[in-house]
Amino acid sequence: MSYSDKVIDHYNNPRNVGSMDKQSTDVGTGLVGAPECGDVMKLQIKVNPQTNVIEDAKFKTFGCGSAIASSSLATEWVKGKTVDEALAIKNMDIVKELSLPPVKIHCSVLAEDAIRAAIGDWKKKQEAPKPVAAEAK
Amino acid sequence: MSTDVKIPQAEVETLHTNGKGVKLPIYMDNHATTQMDPRVLEEMLPYFMEKFGNAASRNHSFGWAAEEGVETARERIAKLVGATTKEIIFTSGATESDNLAIKGVAEMYREKGNHIITAVTEHKAVLDTCKRLEKYGYRVTYMPVQKDGLIDLDDLKRAMDDKTILVSIMFANNEIGVLQPVAEIGKLCHERGVIFHTDATQAIGKVPVDVIKQNIDLASISGHKMYGPKGVGALYVRRKNPRVQISAIIDGGGHERGMRSGTLNVPSIVGLGKACAIAQEDMPQESCRLAGLRNRLRDRIMGRLDEAYINGSTEHRLPGNLNISFAYVEGESLLMGINDIAVSSGSACTSATLEPSYVLKALGTGDDLAHSSIRFGIGRFNTEAEVDYVADRVIETVERLRELSPLYEMAKEGINLKDVKWAGEAH
Numbered sequence: 001m002s003y004s005d006k007v008i009d010h011y012n013n014p015r016n017v018g019s020m021d022k023q024s025t026d027v028g029t030g031l032v033g034a035p036e037c038g039d040v041m042k043l044q045i046k047v048n049p050q051t052n053v054i055e056d057a058k059f060k061t062f063g064c065g066s067a068i069a070s071s072s073l074a075t076e077w078v079k080g081k082t083v084d085e086a087l088a089i090k091n092m093d094i095v096k097e098l099s100l101p102p103v104k105i106h107c108s109v110l111a112e113d114a115i116r117a118a119i120g121d122w123k124k125k126q127e128a129p130k131p132v133a134a135e136a137k
Numbered sequence: 138m139s140t141d142v143k144i145p146q147a148e149v150e151t152l153h154t155n156g157k158g159v160k161l162p163i164y165m166d167n168h169a170t171t172q173m174d175p176r177v178l179e180e181m182l183p184y185f186m187e188k189f190g191n192a193a194s195r196n197h198s199f200g201w202a203a204e205e206g207v208e209t210a211r212e213r214i215a216k217l218v219g220a221t222t223k224e225i226i227f228t229s230g231a232t233e234s235d236n237l238a239i240k241g242v243a244e245m246y247r248e249k250g251n252h253i254i255t256a257v258t259e260h261k262a263v264l265d266t267c268k269r270l271e272k273y274g275y276r277v278t279y280m281p282v283q284k285d286g287l288i289d290l291d292d293l294k295r296a297m298d299d300k301t302i303l304v305s306i307m308f309a310n311n312e313i314g315v316l317q318p319v320a321e322i323g324k325l326c327h328e329r330g331v332i333f334h335t336d337a338t339q340a341i342g343k344v345p346v347d348v349i350k351q352n353i354d355l356a357s358i359s360g361h362k363m364y365g366p367k368g369v370g371a372l373y374v375r376r377k378n379p380r381v382q383i384s385a386i387i388d389g390g391g392h393e394r395g396m397r398s399g400t401l402n403v404p405s406i407v408g409l410g411k412a413c414a415i416a417q418e419d420m421p422q423e424s425c426r427l428a429g430l431r432n433r434l435r436d437r438i439m440g441r442l443d444e445a446y447i448n449g450s451t452e453h454r455l456p457g458n459l460n461i462s463f464a465y466v467e468g469e470s471l472l473m474g475i476n477d478i479a480v481s482s483g484s485a486c487t488s489a490t491l492e493p494s495y496v497l498k499a500l501g502t503g504d505d506l507a508h509s510s511i512r513f514g515i516g517r518f519n520t521e522a523e524v525d526y527v528a529d530r531v532i533e534t535v536e537r538l539r540e541l542s543p544l545y546e547m548a549k550e551g552i553n554l555k556d557v558k559w560a561g562e563a564h
Contacts, residue, residue, distance in 0.1 A: 003473070011473060017541055034561030035505035035544060035554060038467055038493075042543035060543040064469035068541065110561075117560070 003065055004099035010069035015076050018058040020044040028122025030114040039063040039107065041071045043114035045078060045086075047122055052082045059114075066104040070094050070111035083119050159526045161477040167362075167457060167516030168311050168339060169481060173408070174364035174517065180411035181366065184404040192401045193392060203403045210410025217413040218337075218356060219347040220373050226393040227371050227406050231338040234357035234372040235262040235305075237397065238334045241383025242303045242355070243270050246332070250300035254278045256288055256307070257499045258315075263305055263336055276300070282499050285450035286315035294325060303332045308340035308356075312496040312512055313449030314458025316344065323352025332381055338362050338370075342416030343424060343455055348373055354381045360405060364517060365412030369405035372397075423517060428456035430515050430524050435459055437528035442535055444548075448497055448510060457515035462497075462506040465545035466538040471511060474534035478527050481512045505544075 003011075019042075020027045026046050033040040040063065046056040057075035061068045073094055078086040094100070094108035164172065184206055192207045194200025211222045228234045243253065255267055257279045267277045278296045283289055288306060297304075304326050309316050319335055326333040334355035337346055341356075342363035348356060354375045361367035374396065375381045389398035416423075439445055444464040463471065468482035493507035502510075511531070515524070539545040544554060 011470070014541060019546065031543065032560045034559035036503070037561050038469075038505070038508045039561065040543055040559070042546075060541055060546060062465060062542045062544045063467050065473040067467075068470060113560075 006098050007065055007069040007100070010072040010098070011065045014059075014068060014072040016056075016058050016072065016079075017060065019060065020046055020056070020058050025049075025125050026122075028118040028120070028125070030117025030119075030121060032113045032117055033063070033110055035062065039067050039110055041067065041110055041114040043071060043074060043111075043118045045118045045122060047083060049126075052084070054078045054081055054083065054086055063107065063110075064104070066098070066100055067107040067110065069098050070100070070107045071114060073097060074111040074115055078115060083122070086115055087119060089115055158522050159520070162479055163477065163519075163523050163527060164479045165513050165515060165519060165523070165527055166479045166481055167514035167519075168314075168512065169514070170361045170367065171364045171516055172518055173366060174412065174415060176415060177365050177408045177411045181404045181408040184407050188403075190403075192403050193390075203401075206403055206407045206410075207401055210406045210413075213410040213414045213417070214358065214371055215373075217341065217346070217417050218358075218373055219349050221376065223394070224348075224373055224376050225371050226374060226396050227369065227401055227409075228397055229368055229402070230361075230370040231260075231336060231357040231359035232262040232370075234359075234370050235260070235334075235336055236266050237372055237383065237386050238355040238357060238374075239263065239266045239303065239305055240270065240386050241396070242332055242334070242381070243273075243275055244384040245382050246302040250302040252276045252278070252298060252300040253303045253305065254280060254293065254296050254301060255305045256280045256282060256317075258282050258286065258310055258312075258496045259305065259307055260311060260336055260338070263307070267305075284501055285453075286310060286313050286448075286496075286500055287450060287453060288317055288322065290318065290321055290325065293322065297325075297329055297331060301329070301331050303334060305334040305336070307336040307338075308346065309337075309344065309455050310449070310496065311339050312494060313460045313500070314339070314455035315449040316340070316453040316455065318453075319353065320351040323354070326354075327352055327379075330379075332379075339455060342413065342420060343427075343457070345420070348375065354379070355383075358409075360409040360412060363412045363416055366405040366408040369402055369409050371409065419517075424456040427515050427517075430519060430521060431457055431459050431513075433521065434513060434515065434524045434528050435461075437525065438531055441532045445535075446506065448500060448502060459513040459515070460497075460510060461513075462502065462510040463535045464506060464509060465542045465548060466509050466535050468508050468510060470538055471509070471531075471534055474538065475527075475530045478530060480514070480527075482508075482510060 022029050028045045030043045042060045044058045045054045048055050057078050059071045059075045061071045091108035091112040188202040190199025190203040192203040211225050215222045215225050323333045332354045337356045338359040341358050356373040358371040360369040385396050387398050392398050446462045448460040493504045497507040
């Protein structure tokens with residue numbers, strides 16, 4: 001089991017570990033995977049409501065080194081992109097960047113799922129009816 | 138909430154001494170294999186270049202010298218297990234011994250019956266052999282184990298019928314180190330006229346094995362698990378009360394009383410013998426020392442980490458074995474974080490598949506906790522300083538990975554992970 005230098009780097013120095021306020025309307029949360037499978041990723045994004053730019057991203061992952069690296073990389077890549085640009089991120093881009101072997105490709109798929117889930121959650125919040133201001137008398 | 142967490146990682150060079158007086162990398166995987174004891178190597182050396190004869194060459198001094206080495210080894214092995222020399226035959230290792238014992242009995246006693254009983258926690262050498270026999274029409278019962286890993290003797294009693302010819306239960310488990318009640322199992326088998334085989338690979342040289350007192354009919358022995366060479370082992374085959382006969386599985390000349398043909402691997406056999414002699418002398422003191430080190434490792438880790446669970450009976454266990462599941466932390470990532478230490482996650486034998494350990498599953502451990510387990514095998518050459526280093530590295534890595542873990546976060550928030558509907562598909 002030999003990992004690429006980039007995977008090892010992300011494992012030792014993971015970027016953007018942490019959590020955001022799930023309740024905030026600017027935050028989208030994606031939780032993918034299952035403990036029985038040995039892979040669970042939580043990815044959160046903070047989106048600027050005017051520009052739709054992802055200003056910040058955080059992750060937490062239960063999984064192997066490749067899973068940790070894939071989700072860490074995902075948070076790096078979505079930062080600064082618009083929501084639509086982030087949706088264009090494909091798992092094979094992650095595979096290439098981290099030189100993941102075939103047996104670990106599913107980690108990159110899960111990371112792509114996590115991005116989509118986070119964006120989906122944020123979008124759902126934008127479509128929800130906004131609190132109506134009290135009518136001025 | 139931390140970002141860009143940077144933890145200094147111990148450098149992994151081939152030989153690196155850190156400030157704490159330990160040489161890296163540390164080997165703590167003694168259930169997978171062991172370093173050869175220098176005394177064993179010394180004993181073996183003359184048999185490569187000087188006493189290199191074929192032990193079966195009856196007519197010249199080269200053969201006699203080799204034979205003498207073999208017979209001395211045979212005596213030493215017999216002495217360690219309480220057998221006679223006529224009851225010890227040499228094989229290429231415990232896997233072959235398991236095959237020979239099980240297939241040998243199955244074929245020899247097929248007129249008597251076709252039912253074999255074993256346990257779900259056995260080594261693959263036993264399980265796969267049984268699976269093959271099922272293809273040939275034998276019936277095999279794979280007994281479950283209790284939560285602590287032990288066989289229930291009443292279950293065993295109930296499983297036996299008048300067609301049962303063999304029970305095969307390992308003395309000590311390679312993953313969780315649990316010791317089965319072999320004397321009672323043997324007694325039960327003898328009462329019913331059933332042959333009892335035990336894979337004693339992990340037990341020999343570590344805990345007392347006495348084939349008479351413990352009612353054992355066949356026992357598999359391995360060299361490389363007891364600081365001896367790889368590629369050699371032995372099988373004890375009882376000759377009295379009852380006399381057990383086995384069919385050979387390798388034909389060609391009738392060596393080893395017709396039970397195992399093939400030119401003997403003299404140097405390795407000599408090594409195995411020496412390893413047994415050393416174990417005979419050192420065992421009482423050594424097992425005490427290893428238990429002390431293991432308890433030190435256990436207490437240091439369990440004292441600092443919450444939600445760490447020991448797998449398998451703490452009472453009936455090999456002195457040097459420890460198997461712990463660390464909740465919310467995945468095993469492969471844990472191994473990656475302690476990559477200057479050699480241990481295993483799940484079974485060493487199935488590490489190629491990275492499937493959750495079937496032994497842990499048999500204990501009722503969930504898949505996630507099975508994935509989160511580490512097996513430590515403390516051995517003759519491990520020191521207290523190494524134990525402390527390993528404990529500290531494990532603690533710091535588990536703590537770090539828990540900071541990264543969404544499961545730990547959810548658990549701390551009071552969420553019951555079993556109630557969560559996970560997006561991922563079930564296995």
